[in-house]
Amino acid sequence: MTTTPPWLRAIDAAGLRDADGTVRATIFAEMSALAAQHDAINLGQGYPDEDAPAPVTEAAIAAIRAGLNQYPPGRGTPELRGAVAEHRERFFGERRDPDTEVLITAGATEAIAAAMLALVSAGDEVVTLSPFYDAYAAMVGLTGARHVTIPLEGDDFQPTAAAIDAAIGPNTRMVLLNNPHNPTGSVIAPEHLARIVAAAARHDAVIVSDEVYEHLVFDDAPFTPIASIPGAAERCLTISSAAKTFRVTGWKVGWMTGPAELIDAAMAVKQYLTYVNGAPFQPAVAVGLGLGDDYFAEQRRTLAARRDRLSAGLAAAGFAVSPSRGSYFVVADAAPLGVSDAKRYARELTVERGVAAIPLAAFDPRSRDARIRSSLRFAFCRTDGQIDEAVRRLTSGR
Numbered sequence: 146m147t148t149t150p151p152w153l154r155a156i157d158a159a160g161l162r163d164a165d166g167t168v169r170a171t172i173f174a175e176m177s178a179l180a181a182q183h184d185a186i187n188l189g190q191g192y193p194d195e196d197a198p199a200p201v202t203e204a205a206i207a208a209i210r211a212g213l214n215q216y217p218p219g220r221g222t223p224e225l226r227g228a229v230a231e232h233r234e235r236f237f238g239e240r241r242d243p244d245t246e247v248l249i250t251a252g253a254t255e256a257i258a259a260a261m262l263a264l265v266s267a268g269d270e271v272v273t274l275s276p277f278y279d280a281y282a283a284m285v286g287l288t289g290a291r292h293v294t295i296p297l298e299g300d301d302f303q304p305t306a307a308a309i310d311a312a313i314g315p316n317t318r319m320v321l322l323n324n325p326h327n328p329t330g331s332v333i334a335p336e337h338l339a340r341i342v343a344a345a346a347r348h349d350a351v352i353v354s355d356e357v358y359e360h361l362v363f364d365d366a367p368f369t370p371i372a373s374i375p376g377a378a379e380r381c382l383t384i385s386s387a388a389k390t391f392r393v394t395g396w397k398v399g400w401m402t403g404p405a406e407l408i409d410a411a412m413a414v415k416q417y418l419t420y421v422n423g424a425p426f427q428p429a430v431a432v433g434l435g436l437g438d439d440y441f442a443e444q445r446r447t448l449a450a451r452r453d454r455l456s457a458g459l460a461a462a463g464f465a466v467s468p469s470r471g472s473y474f475v476v477a478d479a480a481p482l483g484v485s486d487a488k489r490y491a492r493e494l495t496v497e498r499g500v501a502a503i504p505l506a507a508f509d510p511r512s513r514d515a516r517i518r519s520s521l522r523f524a525f526c527r528t529d530g531q532i533d534e535a536v537r538r539l540t541s542g543r
């Protein structure tokens with residue numbers, strides 16, 4: 146028997162190996178390169194176009210000047226762990242001990258990887274929503290576990306109770322959620338979260354919730370972290386990051402909060418992955434977490450206005466646009482434009498119209514859902530000027 150090495154399992158799980166064995170670059174790399182080549186407005190990759198708040202960047206510069214350039218403590222600086230715990234209590238009413246129930250990681254990505262490598266064994270099942278953040282499938286592939294999905298349905302991309310109960314079963318080791326949701330911009334309704342908690346409890350599965358868009362929920366809607374649902378706290382790791390909240394995707398400072406036993410398990414892996422990271426960025430992120438409510442409200446308002454601008458423009462261009470309630474993204478279905486293969490259409494849009502987006506199928510290469518195959522994900526974390534120009538190109542050509 147020949148065994149597939151873990152790296153190839155990850156590549157296969159991400160759908161990056163062609164029938165002839167060629168390993169392709171991710172669609173994000175491909176679309177960004179194509180966008181640069183054709184001078185297109187890149188509404189593909191989700192990085193913000195504006196700089197971080199000044200107190201946050203100034204704190205990082207000051208920390209470097211003050212000599213905070215060596216290994217920080219393994220679990221993160223006490224200052225940042227304290228700020229994370231205070232932040233969770235301030236916004237979500239959750240109390241966590243900064244010494245035992247908070248872990249600082251190299252971005253949300255390392256937190257997810259450490260949790261998965263710590264808790265999931267080959268042959269287990271990991272359940273995610275579909276579509277899903279692309280790294281999830283690759284990480285499940287690394288562990289040798291089986292990836293099971295709960296499809297998001299309807300205009301507002303919600304799971305059904307039946308699909309939740311069908312996916313989470315006796316072999317489920319981990320339910321890996323992302324809420325608010327990338328790529329669809331949906332916010333999972335509390336009743337569905339409660340159903341997921343009940344199913345996870347029934348089958349003694351761990352819940353890992355990637356909530357990097359926790360502050361980017363629009364229209365004054367409250368955000369319910371799954372950890373706040375009764376019965377969740379003792380089996381749930383919540384993951385977030387400075388990347389999206391403070392517009393510093395290059396800093397790679399993230400964190401997880403949860404019960405001490407689960408944090409200890411993730412810590413055991415994390416200490417041998419990166420050990421630590423971002424010494425001078427940690428105090429700066431602590432400053433960010435302590436910013437006044439006005440910072441968080443203003444960022445929400447600005448992004449919601451950009452969502453409205455882009456959504457209206459996409460509708461005017463003939464797409465069927467799903468409502469985006471959070472995150473950086475809106476999904477637009479190109480089926481009304483006669484498109485069934487959004488992968489091909491994404492290349493065409495980039496080359497001919499000068500606007501780049503990501504085909505939704507990149508977020509579940511195996512999905513047979515017609516809507517996933519004909520839809521695109523557009524990022525609205527861009528300046529008003531870029532969004533207006535993208536809309537102009539989509540509605541009236543270059």
Ligand SMILES: *Cc1c(COP(=O)(O)O)cnc(C)c1O
Nearest residue numbers: 252253254278323327386388399
């Ligand atoms: C951007 C993003 C991440 C990555 O966060 P880092 O802190 O940069 O590692 C993780 N999950 C989702 C859903 C994201 O959109």
